[in-house]
Amino acid sequence: MHFLKLISTFLKVNIQMSLAYRADTVVNILLNIMWLGWELLGLSIIFNNTTTLGGWGIGELIALLGVFRLINTMMASIIWPNTEKFNQSIRDGSLDYTLLQPAPSMFLVTFSRITIWRMWDLILSIVLIVAGVRMAGDVATPLNILTFLLLTVSGAIVLYSLWIVLIAFTFWFTKFDNNVTILQALLDAGRYPVSVYPAWVQIIVTYLVPIAVATTVPLQALRGDLTFGRVLIFLAVSIVAAWVASLVWKAGIQRYSGASS
Amino acid sequence: MLNIFKRLWQVNWAEQWQYRANLIMYLLYWLVSPIIYLSVWTSIASAKGSVNGFTAGDFVNYYMILLIADQFTSNIVIHNFAYKIQDGSLSGELVRPIHPMLTNTLVNNLAFKALILAGFTPVWLVLTLIFKPDFSGVTWQGVLLSIPAMLLGFIVGFLLSAAITSLAFWTTRVYSLHEFYFAVILLFSGQFVPLTLMPKIVQDIAQYLPFQLFMYYPIQLILGKLTTAQIIQGFVVGLVWLGLSILFFNFVWRRGVKQYSAVGA
Numbered sequence: 120m121h122f123l124k125l126i127s128t129f130l131k132v133n134i135q136m137s138l139a140y141r142a143d144t145v146v147n148i149l150l151n152i153m154w155l156g157w158e159l160l161g162l163s164i165i166f167n168n169t170t171t172l173g174g175w176g177i178g179e180l181i182a183l184l185g186v187f188r189l190i191n192t193m194m195a196s197i198i199w200p201n202t203e204k205f206n207q208s209i210r211d212g213s214l215d216y217t218l219l220q221p222a223p224s225m226f227l228v229t230f231s232r233i234t235i236w237r238m239w240d241l242i243l244s245i246v247l248i249v250a251g252v253r254m255a256g257d258v259a260t261p262l263n264i265l266t267f268l269l270l271t272v273s274g275a276i277v278l279y280s281l282w283i284v285l286i287a288f289t290f291w292f293t294k295f296d297n298n299v300t301i302l303q304a305l306l307d308a309g310r311y312p313v314s315v316y317p318a319w320v321q322i323i324v325t326y327l328v329p330i331a332v333a334t335t336v337p338l339q340a341l342r343g344d345l346t347f348g349r350v351l352i353f354l355a356v357s358i359v360a361a362w363v364a365s366l367v368w369k370a371g372i373q374r375y376s377g378a379s380s
Numbered sequence: 381m382l383n384i385f386k387r388l389w390q391v392n393w394a395e396q397w398q399y400r401a402n403l404i405m406y407l408l409y410w411l412v413s414p415i416i417y418l419s420v421w422t423s424i425a426s427a428k429g430s431v432n433g434f435t436a437g438d439f440v441n442y443y444m445i446l447l448i449a450d451q452f453t454s455n456i457v458i459h460n461f462a463y464k465i466q467d468g469s470l471s472g473e474l475v476r477p478i479h480p481m482l483t484n485t486l487v488n489n490l491a492f493k494a495l496i497l498a499g500f501t502p503v504w505l506v507l508t509l510i511f512k513p514d515f516s517g518v519t520w521q522g523v524l525l526s527i528p529a530m531l532l533g534f535i536v537g538f539l540l541s542a543a544i545t546s547l548a549f550w551t552t553r554v555y556s557l558h559e560f561y562f563a564v565i566l567l568f569s570g571q572f573v574p575l576t577l578m579p580k581i582v583q584d585i586a587q588y589l590p591f592q593l594f595m596y597y598p599i600q601l602i603l604g605k606l607t608t609a610q611i612i613q614g615f616v617v618g619l620v621w622l623g624l625s626i627l628f629f630n631f632v633w634r635r636g637v638k639q640y641s642a643v644g645a
Contacts, residue, residue: 146556157563161572168431168577169424297405304408308416315423317510320415 125222126230133233144236151240158184158310173314180311182251183338186271187309188244190333193275194306196237197230198282202299204232209289212377225283225368252341259341266350267341273357274333278302280357280364281328287364290371301328309334332356388484392491403499410450410496411503417572418443418511432577437514442574444504444513445599449526450571451500453533453594455489457481457541458558465548468642481542481633489538519604525611526601532618533593539625540590546629549636570596587613590621 137144162184166177175183205228208214217227252259259267285298305328313321313331324330336353339345345353418439425436434442461481464470473480544561548554566572567582568591575583575596586592597614600606606614 143553143556150556150559153560153563157566164573164578165420165424169428171427172420173423297402300405301408304405304412307412311416311420316416316419319510320419 121222122226125226129231129233130235133235137235147236148239151243155243173312175312175314176255178251178253178255179338179342180251181254182248182341183312183334184310185244185247185249185251186334186338188240188247189271190275190278190309190330191306192237192240192244193278194303196234196240197232198279198299198302200232200234201229202282202286205286206289206298214375215377218372218375224372225365228286229279229283255342260343263341263343266345267337270337270340270345270350270353271333273354274329274337276357277329277360278333280360283364284367287367287371290374305330312338384478384483385487388487389491392484392488393494395488396491396495400495403496406496407499407503410500411447411507413571414443414447414450415507421573434574434577439574440511441513441515441517441603442599444508444511445602446571446595447500447504447507449530449533449595449598449602451493451497452530453537453598455534455538455541456492457485457489457538457545458555460488460492461485461542461545462548462554462558465546465554465640466552470640471642474637474640481546481629485542486538517604518602522602522604526598529593529598529601529614529618532615532622533590533598536590536618536621536625537594539629543625543629543632546632546636549639565591565594568592569594570599574600588617590618590625593618593621 159181162177162180165172166180170176172180205214208217214228217231218224220227282299282302285302289298305324308316308320308324309330313324313335316324321331325332332353336345340350421431421434421439421443422436425431425434425439429435431439464473464480470480473484478484541558541561544558545554547557551557568575568586568589570586570592571594575586575592578586586596592614597606597618601611601614
């Protein structure tokens with residue numbers, strides 16, 4: 120209850136902030152549509168030359184694009200703005216005030232900034248996923264849909280945890296303010312099924328920076344490609360990742376000594 | 381003038397050298413998308429034998445050379461200039477008797493390039509061991525011709541980016557516009573896929589635009605894939621765009637500086 124109340128307050132504050140830049144918001148939405156057009160054009164060029172990519176058809180790639188955009192939305196609406204604010208607060212010491220507030224610091228640091236207009240991307244993503252699955256002609260059973268939803272959330276949790284660890288590193292290495300670039304740089308790999316990449320790239324995007332866990336894997340679940348055992352493993356991994364991340368965060372906070380003041 | 385450039389180089393090199401830790405991150409950005417496209421197209425080509433005449437090996441060659449061409453022809457004007465208009469710190473440079481864009485910003489770009497090239501070269505060599513491109517089709521004439529082509533690509537690209545960044549004199553923020561420009565480059569430069577695989581209409585338009593100078597044209601020159609007529613046409617179009625971009629930049633710059641109100645300073 121407490122968290123829901125906080126989130127709704129954050130949303131309210133962020134809506135007010137974005138209303139100050141209305142023209143910017145409109146332009147950004149137009150750019151967003153342009154990129155969607157570009158992505159679909161890219162897929163149509165690819166599928167003019169082939170019928171399958173890494174074993175997947177065009178419908179499945181459109182659905183994958185939808186899942187990719189979900190993750191991308193999380194990146195753009197939460198991860199980037201909060202990282203920016205966090206890095207700033209480490210530099211000028213304003214993190215002190217966050218730590219004083221009576222709510223878990225990890226929650227406050229990671230959710231206080233939300234880029235509101237990005238939320239419309241969620242709708243777009245869902246449209247892409249539904250349309251893609253229809254085109255592919257896959258029969259999505261209720262069980263498949265349920266595992267898809269679970270694995271999308273767990274994939275997002277894995278990336279969120281990795282992000283927490285990356286920004287927590289700033290407590291040890293102050294000059295580490297490029298912390299999320301590695302996530303963003305590799306994110307693009309999630310547009311295509313991980314099976315098209317050479318083995319060493321697959322290892323990087325599955326284990327090191329697990330973009331694939333949040334993109335390819337949920338869609339595999341939707342197609343019914345995953346065994347029950349593997350689904351359980353992925354869910355377990357996300358729980359462990361979140362636990363490790365909160366430990367690293369706590370250790371980091373303990374090292375923090377405040378800046379300037 | 382030479383002394384000025386020498387001094388600017390020292391200053392900008394020292395500035396870039398400070399940020400050498402960020403180098404790995406820049407390199408990552410540079411490498412990821414060509415490697416993704418390389419993987420996608422080689423996976424298609426090896427499944428089907430060839431795509432429109434391109435074998436898997438041809439795609440590997442194309443994207444490996446693309447990495448080089450991109451290094452030489454790209455610029456970071458939007459990153460090292462736009463903020464100066466926004467926060468007013470350009471004022472100090474404007475009172476100097478030298479052109480801020482064509483001296484300081486240009487040299488800063490070159491220093492950035494020199495630094496990143498030092499990191500890029502070993503990475504590129506490792507990638508050639510991994511992907512095993514076949515450069516037997518590369519000719520000396522092609523490599524020699526590609527040097528003026530890439531130089532032309534860099535200068536035209538620099539002037540166009542400089543002109544677009546200078547629109548910030550009116551709008552203050554120019555990042556959205558730049559993002560749009562970036563998408564246009566992606567479409568017409570051959571970054572996504574060799575232009576011959578693009579829809580016919582895109583190819584026809586791309587022939588007359590400057591963007592193929594950034595990637596497709598120098599790549600194909602190096603790989604020896606262009607006919608003499610195509611080579612000549614490419615240079616002619618490039619030179620015309622050189623003239624146009626000089627005019628365009630000068631026009632925007634002159635009016636922009638008059639418009640400049642030194643916000644925030």
